[in-house]
Amino acid sequence: MLVSEIPTPALLVDRARLHANLDAMQARADTMEVALRPHAKTHKSPDLARLQHDRGAKGLTVATVDEAEAFAAAGFDDIRLATPIVGPGKLTRLRALTEAGTRISFTVDTREGARRAAEAFESGPTVEVLIEIDAGYGRCGVPWTETDRIVALAEQVRQSSGLSLTGLLSHGGDSYAGPREGESRDDALRRVMDDERDRVLGVAAVLAEGGYLEPQTAEISVGSTPGVTHFTNREAAGFRVTEIRPGTYVFYDATQVALGAARLQDCALTCIGTVVSKERFDDGTERVITDAGKKVLTADRRAGSETYGTVLYSRRRMIAHPHARVTALSEEHGWVDTPGGSIYDVGDPVLLVPNHACVAVATRRQLYVIDGDEVGEVWETVAR
Ligand SMILES: Cc1ncc(COP(=O)(O)O)c(C=O)c1O
The missing domain is CATH 3.20.20.10 (Alanine racemase)
Known part of the structure; x- marks a missing residue:
């Protein structure tokens, strides 16, 4: 299965980044x-x-x-x-x-x-x-x-x-x-x-x-x-x-990055949603609505932030989108606003790093473990 075939919204675990995080913390404990x-x-x-x-x-x-x-x-x-x-x-x-x-x-x-x-x-x-x-x-x-x-x-x-x-x-x-x-x-x-x-x-x-x-x-x-x-x-x-x-x-998450405990490239958990609707405003702002709302991202804000997670420009290279922000969430929808227009069309995937990995995981029955563009494994979560 390819990442592009996963039913959205879903949580992806990047296997290589996960392993690097596990190794680094175990090494710190050992040292x-x-x-x-x-x-x-x-x-x-x-x-x-x-x-x-x-x-x-x-x-x-x-x-x-x-x-x-x-x-x-x-x-x-x-x-x-x-x-x-x-x-x-x-x-x-x-x-x-x-x-x-x-x-x-x-x-x-x-x-x-x-x-x-x-x-x-x-x-x-x-x-x-x-x-x-x-x-x-x-x-x-x-x-x-x-x-x-x-x-x-x-x-x-x-x-x-x-x-x-x-x-x-x-x-x-x-x-x-x-x-x-x-x-x-x-x-x-x-x-x-x-x-x-x-x-x-x-x-x-x-x-x-x-x-x-x-x-x-x-x-x-x-x-x-x-x-x-x-x-x-x-x-x-x-x-x-x-x-x-x-x-x-x-996994780390957007909060850990803001605190300086991790880099965006260390974040192993991303949420994938799909653009279901799109609107352009007179001031040039483009708004897309995704199917990733509170029921996967949760309403957790991080201190000092108005957004719900970090929108990625590239998942493979873990680069933040310079302008796109998740400005609001309802249960099954996310508002992604991009001043000056965005790169999204209806049907496109939107990837983001959640503010708080633990609560996002607690909303999901499955975690998709990915190797590049392929789904390597699907892990079931317990005691949600
Ligand atoms: C009692 C306790 N120990 C350890 C942890 C782990 O902390 P963190 O989520 O920052 O890794 C938590 C997290 O809430 C906790 O409540």
Whole structure:
């Protein structure tokens, strides 16, 4: 099958660029002597996860119990949910995975969350938990400065027969905030990553004083894609970061390019749509409407941008169209405006790099893996 024969809208994965991204991140993890536990929510593809493991990835990170079940069913036996697990039935389902032999771990960050986890795992196999630390992002996690609360939570876990404390986990989601005034993009990413690392290592040192963690065995898990592109490791009180958890690095996207974490040529995921209608305005602007709307690109904007992804002039050479912009989306339609006229006719393909690869993938049942102009494979996504 040729790319030109794929029913649109669809998501294409460029195999060569994907492999280059996988190799580069594994090499970075190896150089920094940390395990790479990739976040599978980005690709939702057991086929892709196997490529990560073939290169040396250790375990998988997931965001939901559905993902944990789907990847366990596909044969992955070490799955970390990088979030507190609270909600009807979820802990029971994780317990079933643990009993079936999958190594499951997840985070706790509140007394109530830890209490529920302890209750669910009271009898039977114990489950590994990591205390989630908020190192500056402001989502889940106990703030890194609140060491008394962190110690109290560690003590609660120690007292809970069903739980064992494996280590600490943080997510530097603030790496998406971009540079501060006068700061370069590289310096911003380095700052957020260094802060995350140092804040979590500082908490580990406090927990070591109470005998809750030991440098030889504690797992210290950090990361986001923009951050880990600037990750370096260091030792504090005997502790080092032991694993990084990027997800988006497999594909990158327009947001990662804007942040300076990747180049457009690194983006392995593109959306292909077809021009279904065309209009020309008096000011010379040409508007084409494509069949790629919110239901594939999603409504995700990136900070400071008015467009929904980057329109490509050439997919083969990954060159951005100098003028075409996706100015609006409805569910099944995309507005592509080109001041001065464009190159599109009705029936033409329009290719673009989504703003946010992970949410785009979550809309699709299939990913078309392409080698040049040919479709090499079709991968099914799971747990959408
Ligand atoms: C807890 C957690 N860890 C890791 C990641 C991976 O980060 P990224 O998508 O920047 O690669 C995410 C992404 O949302 C996350 O929420």
